[in-house]
Amino acid sequence: MDKRKGTLFFKNKPSIFKTFSIVGPKEKQSKLGKYYDMALDDDKFDESTYEKAECKMLSTAVSKVIKKSNLKKDEIDLIISGDLLNQIISANFMARDFDVPFLGVYSACSTITESLILGASFINSNNFNNVVCAAGSHYATAERQYRYPLELGAIRPPQSQWTATGAGAYLLKPFIKGYPIITSATIGKVVDFGVLDANNMGAAMAPAAASTLKNHFLATNTTPKDYDLILTGDLGALGSRLVKHLMDKSGYDIFNHVDSGELIYNLDEEDFQGGSGAGCGTVVMASYIYPKLLNGEFKRVLFSATGALLSTVSSQQGESIPGISHAVCLECNL
Amino acid sequence: MDKRKGTLFFKNKPSIFKTFSIVGPKEKQSKLGKYYDMALDDDKFDESTYEKAECKMLSTAVSKVIKKSNLKKDEIDLIISGDLLNQIISANFMARDFDVPFLGVYSACSTITESLILGASFINSNNFNNVVCAAGSHYATAERQYRYPLELGAIRPPQSQWTATGAGAYLLKPFIKGYPIITSATIGKVVDFGVLDANNMGAAMAPAAASTLKNHFLATNTTPKDYDLILTGDLGALGSRLVKHLMDKSGYDIFNHVDSGELIYNLDEEDFQGGSGAGCGTVVMASYIYPKLLNGEFKRVLFSATGALLSTVSSQQGESIPGISHAVCLECNL
Numbered sequence: 001m002d003k004r005k006g007t008l009f010f011k012n013k014p015s016i017f018k019t020f021s022i023v024g025p026k027e028k029q030s031k032l033g034k035y036y037d038m039a040l041d042d043d044k045f046d047e048s049t050y051e052k053a054e055c056k057m058l059s060t061a062v063s064k065v066i067k068k069s070n071l072k073k074d075e076i077d078l079i080i081s082g083d084l085l086n087q088i089i090s091a092n093f094m095a096r097d098f099d100v101p102f103l104g105v106y107s108a109c110s111t112i113t114e115s116l117i118l119g120a121s122f123i124n125s126n127n128f129n130n131v132v133c134a135a136g137s138h139y140a141t142a143e144r145q146y147r148y149p150l151e152l153g154a155i156r157p158p159q160s161q162w163t164a165t166g167a168g169a170y171l172l173k174p175f176i177k178g179y180p181i182i183t184s185a186t187i188g189k190v191v192d193f194g195v196l197d198a199n200n201m202g203a204a205m206a207p208a209a210a211s212t213l214k215n216h217f218l219a220t221n222t223t224p225k226d227y228d229l230i231l232t233g234d235l236g237a238l239g240s241r242l243v244k245h246l247m248d249k250s251g252y253d254i255f256n257h258v259d260s261g262e263l264i265y266n267l268d269e270e271d272f273q274g275g276s277g278a279g280c281g282t283v284v285m286a287s288y289i290y291p292k293l294l295n296g297e298f299k300r301v302l303f304s305a306t307g308a309l310l311s312t313v314s315s316q317q318g319e320s321i322p323g324i325s326h327a328v329c330l331e332c333n334l
Numbered sequence: 335m336d337k338r339k340g341t342l343f344f345k346n347k348p349s350i351f352k353t354f355s356i357v358g359p360k361e362k363q364s365k366l367g368k369y370y371d372m373a374l375d376d377d378k379f380d381e382s383t384y385e386k387a388e389c390k391m392l393s394t395a396v397s398k399v400i401k402k403s404n405l406k407k408d409e410i411d412l413i414i415s416g417d418l419l420n421q422i423i424s425a426n427f428m429a430r431d432f433d434v435p436f437l438g439v440y441s442a443c444s445t446i447t448e449s450l451i452l453g454a455s456f457i458n459s460n461n462f463n464n465v466v467c468a469a470g471s472h473y474a475t476a477e478r479q480y481r482y483p484l485e486l487g488a489i490r491p492p493q494s495q496w497t498a499t500g501a502g503a504y505l506l507k508p509f510i511k512g513y514p515i516i517t518s519a520t521i522g523k524v525v526d527f528g529v530l531d532a533n534n535m536g537a538a539m540a541p542a543a544a545s546t547l548k549n550h551f552l553a554t555n556t557t558p559k560d561y562d563l564i565l566t567g568d569l570g571a572l573g574s575r576l577v578k579h580l581m582d583k584s585g586y587d588i589f590n591h592v593d594s595g596e597l598i599y600n601l602d603e604e605d606f607q608g609g610s611g612a613g614c615g616t617v618v619m620a621s622y623i624y625p626k627l628l629n630g631e632f633k634r635v636l637f638s639a640t641g642a643l644l645s646t647v648s649s650q651q652g653e654s655i656p657g658i659s660h661a662v663c664l665e666c667n668l
Contacts, residue, residue: 005411006435008461049651077339078521086420087645088440089653092524096656101340101521103448104658106422106438114437118452125459127342145647187412187435190426311421313479317383319423322430324438 006187007219013175014123014182019286020065022057024165030265035287037064043165051085054138058083059094061169062134069171076100077128080118082111084137084278085145108307109234110188111135112282113326119172120182129173136167137277146198146310159200161236162271164264166279168286180293180332186216192322198315202239202273205306208323209235210246212304216327217252224254228298231289233260233281233305236273260284281305293332300331340521341553347509348457348516353620354399356391358499364599369621377499385419388472392417393428395503396468403505410434411462414452416445418471418612419479442641443568444522445469446616447660453506454516463508470501471611480644493534495570495595496605500613502620514627514666520550526656532649536573536607539640542657543569544580546638550661551586558588562632565623567594567615567639570607594618615639627666634665
């Protein structure tokens with residue numbers, strides 16, 4: 001077996017030059033609230049539907065990261081994005097606002113790391129100078145699509161997570177000294193442990209996270225000790241316990257592991273296991289972790305976002321929920 | 335403006351080593367029927383639902399192209415795939431059958447060319463040796479999801495197309511003499527001409543196809559005359575007329591243009607404008623056009639698959655249908 005399989009090494013050091021995050025009112029009031037670039041008081045964002053609000057958040061994140069980088073739209077070579085809605089409409093309709101080549105991706109809540117892997121690949125091969133990677137989610141649209149309309153007032157079970165309302169965008173450039181770089185990445189495999197409960201996504205995703213972390217350590221000849229932080233997203237509290245357990249069984253003590261779903265909210269009975277959603281890991285990395293790489297607090301962070309490949313049609317047909325996790329290694333040597 | 339924007343040049347000549355296509359009974363009985371590798375008499379493929387059949391077709395195409403290439407599953411470095419179902423379940427559940435790194439993509443019926451662009455990029459950068467790119471669709475699942483359940487017997491309007499039941503897989507390798515290579519590609523932009531009719535996808539996609547073809551000609555300093563064939567997929571008859579008209583207005587006579595949606599079926603009243611679906615261009619290229627490159631009949635083919643970014647939620651909210659088209663240039667110099 002080729003232990004490097006699925007792992008990429010970016011020799012030209014693609015840099016994350018700027019990030020931008022926008023979140024909803026609940027995220028604003030939670031413990032990471034002060035770190036986000038922009039926070040809404042109205043989670044409809046002056047739109048008539050939550051779906052339109054979600055799209056506007058994603059579009060705002062992309063616009064603002066371009067502006068923050070002192071670039072104009074026509075200097076952007078490529079946008080890579082996805083979201084949780086059917087036919088990734090938030091990303092597709094966002095891309096309509098930009099006259100820029102666009103690649104749509106779907107990897108559930110691991111979409112941001114899939115985007116970053118592809119973005120880093122395009123920068124690394126020297127064809128592209130400015131690539132935007134973006135992802136987002138919205139609590140109200142995800143609940144309606146995957147579970148129940150909010151108006152129904154369905155009771156949330158204790159194993160559930162709260163889909164984050166948030167979008168983040170990352171502007172990637174060829175190597176710039178002093179900025180975090182993507183040095184390597186591991187493309188995940190679809191892993192299915194037979195979880196049937198659409199409310200227990202942490203359990204569905206934990207095996208995928210463990211698979212990718214192991215493959216990344218093997219391919220890069222590293223162990224958890226080589227990282228200042230191992231960030232998964234968005235396993236929640238129970239999923240985090242599970243991934244620690246699975247890694248421990250494989251001989252890895254991920255003592256420095258935290259999960260973006262555990263970080264994003266205050267401890268609140270309604271949230272149960274914490275946050276989830278394609279926007280969750282995206283905004284936590286963009287606004288809470290990225291600055292710590294930029295200021296030297298962290299030198300090397302492994303970011304393995306996790307996706308539950310949940311779909312109502314497959315669940316109704318009795319299928320289990322497979323998971324996937326793509327990992328990127330971010331480093332900053334000032 | 336950088337006229338090369340969005341266009342990639344693959345200097346290391348990634349080769350399409352083998353292709354495999356599988357289609358349903360209607361496709362089998364149509365004029366290209368004899369070209370496909372495998373054709374079903376039962377479009378449920380011995381499964382209990384059409385969704386499971388669609389997934390099995392995609393999985394079969396991937397398995398068989400690996401076998402046809404004399405490879406084993408564990409020699410595959412990466413699978414890139416997508417489909418039309420919500421959360422691309424056919425592709426995600428297909429990937430579960432293979433213990434291989436997987437990237438999910440969504441670009442509606444342009445998914446196969448997005449996959450080929452990414453596959454060629456991974457091969458070109460020398461990291462990967464065997465990459466499978468695949469896409470598919472199923473008439474029954476697409477009708478149910480996007481329009482009406484078949485049981486309803488809804489009347490099809492004359493501007494409609496028939497979603498192809500078919501899946502295709504392409505095995506990409508670093509340069510092998512004598513096999514078709516991907517020399518360049520153009521990543522499309524999301525283009526919206528304000529089409530509101532979910533039955534008139536040809537009109538929604540034609541502007542995107544015209545945009546990508548123009549950008550490709552500009553970036554590569556070519557004109558239609560430099561190609562033996564310009565294959566779009568899946569604009570259908572009306573969409574083909576529209577793209578010819580739009581290109582003509584831009585000063586390009588695409589005299590050698592054919593559309594996979596026009597090719598795939600016999601002229602039949604029920605089909606109206608011809609075929610569509612993520613599987614349509616995929617199987618036409620894999621089984622009808624690819625062999626003509628392989629045997630020297632064609633030296634250079636431009637393949638621009640087209641996607642209508644249609645979604646029930648966005649349509650119900652009054653949104654128009656944007657389109658996208660990604661193009662790849664295939665060449666074979668024996």
